Amino acid sequence: MKYQSDQSKLPLCDVLAQYEQKSRVRLSMPGHKGGHLDTCLTHAWGSGLWQWDITELAMTDQLYHARGCLRDAQQLLADFLGAEQAFFLVNGASAGLMAGILSVVKPEERILIPRNAHGSIWRGVTLAGAEAVVMPVAIDDVWQIPLGIDVGQIERVIKEYGIKAMVAVYPTYHGLYGDISSLIEICRKYDVKLVVDMAHGGHLPYLPGDIANPIALGADIVVQSWHKTMGSLTQTAVAAVQNTALPFGKNLLYFQSTSPSYPLMASLDAARGMWAAKSEELGRALAAWAEEFSLAIAQVDGWRTLRADDFAYPVAGKDCTRILLVNDMGVSGFAVADRFSEMGIDVEMAEEQVVTMILAIGDLPQKGDMKDRVVAALQDISANYKALPKAAKNITAYLPQQEIVVLSSQPWWSRDVISLPLMGTEGKIAAEMISLYPPGVPLVLPGEEITAAVVALLEKIVAAGGSVQGYDDGKITVLAEK
Numbered sequence: 001m002k003y004q005s006d007q008s009k010l011p012l013c014d015v016l017a018q019y020e021q022k023s024r025v026r027l028s029m030p031g032h033k034g035g036h037l038d039t040c041l042t043h044a045w046g047s048g049l050w051q052w053d054i055t056e057l058a059m060t061d062q063l064y065h066a067r068g069c070l071r072d073a074q075q076l077l078a079d080f081l082g083a084e085q086a087f088f089l090v091n092g093a094s095a096g097l098m099a100g101i102l103s104v105v106k107p108e109e110r111i112l113i114p115r116n117a118h119g120s121i122w123r124g125v126t127l128a129g130a131e132a133v134v135m136p137v138a139i140d141d142v143w144q145i146p147l148g149i150d151v152g153q154i155e156r157v158i159k160e161y162g163i164k165a166m167v168a169v170y171p172t173y174h175g176l177y178g179d180i181s182s183l184i185e186i187c188r189k190y191d192v193k194l195v196v197d198m199a200h201g202g203h204l205p206y207l208p209g210d211i212a213n214p215i216a217l218g219a220d221i222v223v224q225s226w227h228k229t230m231g232s233l234t235q236t237a238v239a240a241v242q243n244t245a246l247p248f249g250k251n252l253l254y255f256q257s258t259s260p261s262y263p264l265m266a267s268l269d270a271a272r273g274m275w276a277a278k279s280e281e282l283g284r285a286l287a288a289w290a291e292e293f294s295l296a297i298a299q300v301d302g303w304r305t306l307r308a309d310d311f312a313y314p315v316a317g318k319d320c321t322r323i324l325l326v327n328d329m330g331v332s333g334f335a336v337a338d339r340f341s342e343m344g345i346d347v348e349m350a351e352e353q354v355v356t357m358i359l360a361i362g363d364l365p366q367k368g369d370m371k372d373r374v375v376a377a378l379q380d381i382s383a384n385y386k387a388l389p390k391a392a393k394n395i396t397a398y399l400p401q402q403e404i405v406v407l408s409s410q411p412w413w414s415r416d417v418i419s420l421p422l423m424g425t426e427g428k429i430a431a432e433m434i435s436l437y438p439p440g441v442p443l444v445l446p447g448e449e450i451t452a453a454v455v456a457l458l459e460k461i462v463a464a465g466g467s468v469q470g471y472d473d474g475k476i477t478v479l480a481e482k
């Protein structure tokens, strides 16, 4: 990989290390003054983290007015990503997606959103006062997971609905991706601004196989959640902006603290430096680890992992590091995850039939042990599968939604709402998102009518023990009657 800048530099990490060495008198925030308090965390975290937790000073620059080490660190990040501008995000990809939406759409304009979009995207659209044109996503018939939107329909939808901006999810939570190149071309042709939610895909450009990179293809704004797969601390993410006319940097201030955490930002600087030094090596090692892990699973009777060719259009490919574990004994994914947990293994997400696991660079030094423990757990389940709950194949977490829905945007938080038992909600307008946990495709979005089909599906899911966000206490929040 060729860069224009010297990617071995770590401007932010270097300044923080120097600050620590200078043992300065701290008459500024934060109040722990470098970790001199006697709490359980003082010892658990060691002195390093406390020492590096400082505030915006002359030496440490300012995130929203960067003129020093933060400017340099973000410029190096931009070069690494191949972007015109890059931003450190300290409130997750969520902050970047919301700021991105505010940057591409004006009140009452229309933005095209796939139904499997993350909650932050729906909240961003609400804050922007825009109208959401909700694009249905295909659901896999067998495995009941979302596959993505039909890119072949996008040109027609843009023209028919007067779309000004769009959000694309690339890849999905399950690691599936569609034809982003065609999508970017269509958006460019119609001057539709594109925000790509690449929260789960920071590492994709470095895996073997020339996976399309929306930043290189010129998408306006691309947001990557680096804490998910790139090795930085939880809550860190990055944004790559190719369309510098958009007010992305200013809009970020609506969604982030004015006291950005230096340990969080330093972890982004360090992760960028590490990937830049050996991106091809890391990408190859990750792909080899994913193959080794998948093969080990397939060698246990009754188990396998899903691959790209298990899925039909609109899936164009699958991230090999996102492991989708299935079994032919009919054991429910929830039961598999529970047994794993009892055996000390934490997975990312369980559904009726599929258990999702994330492999990442932090595994590489310990992969042998990880593989052995997972294989042992699978063997244990295979030996005892008769006693375990079975997957309810007739229950899907998703409503087959073939229609495009247009939702007017409203400040839902200021509307009068009431909470009603499920049975009384048919025909009412939902005031909150209802979706199966962990985050899937929302069954109902704020502003959508609760239909008889939704009520029937929710009853089934809850009877089967499913957990539903927006239906926590047996009640649904709907708009109060006028």
Ligand SMILES: Cc1ncc(COP(=O)(O)O)c(C=O)c1O
Binding pocket: 091, 092, 093, 094, 095, 117, 118, 120, 169, 172, 173, 197, 199, 200, 225, 235, 236, 237, 439
């Ligand atoms: C598809 C998708 N986009 C965005 C986000 C938000 O990322 P973050 O947790 O970094 O705010 C998530 C979080 O899980 C996600 O799954």
